[in-house]
Amino acid sequence: MKRTQEFLTALDNGMLRYFREIADVMVDRFGISRAEAVARINDAYEGSEIDPYPDLMCHEEPEYWAYGLYFQARNGVVPRGEDVADLAQWEKSPAPPKTSHVWTLAE
Template identity: 35%
Template sequence: MSKFIFETDDVSEEFCLEIVDIMMKDFNIAEEEAMGRINSFWSRLSIIREYDLVHHELPKTWAYDIYFGPDSEWWKKDPKTLEPKPFP
């Protein structure tokens, strides 16, 4: 049973769990927060499969986009100077 609110195949489940691990390590957040942020970010999706466009970016890119926001331009800045997107 997936911890995500969207359906995944095995490859996508592992991909999303890589994002969780990166967020926990790089941002020092709990697994529950990382999972919640991913679920919120991709809440409009019902399923993610291996061939979906989600897999065209690296897990680290998704982790930073989800945490700081895709418009944050985190790749141009020192992440220590950025504010994370609010999380309920």
């Protein structure tokens, strides 16, 4: 398990790939920068104890976590992938402040 310059939690190689897949989903589906996607992940998981791959969070696809990190829950529910036709109806969670240390990648 190691920390990378990218993520602020110790991850083995399998979980590092998994976290990168979460970031990829946010970049591809929501059109945000990789720096913002990584900052959102860091904001949520910094210092968390993540087990080696497959950690319990792997029982869900990366899309599950990406949508949860990007959108605000409404009545405890966030949109999930292809099941939602119009994502414009969902409120985006604010990104961490640009001055925060969770921004580990340049824009």
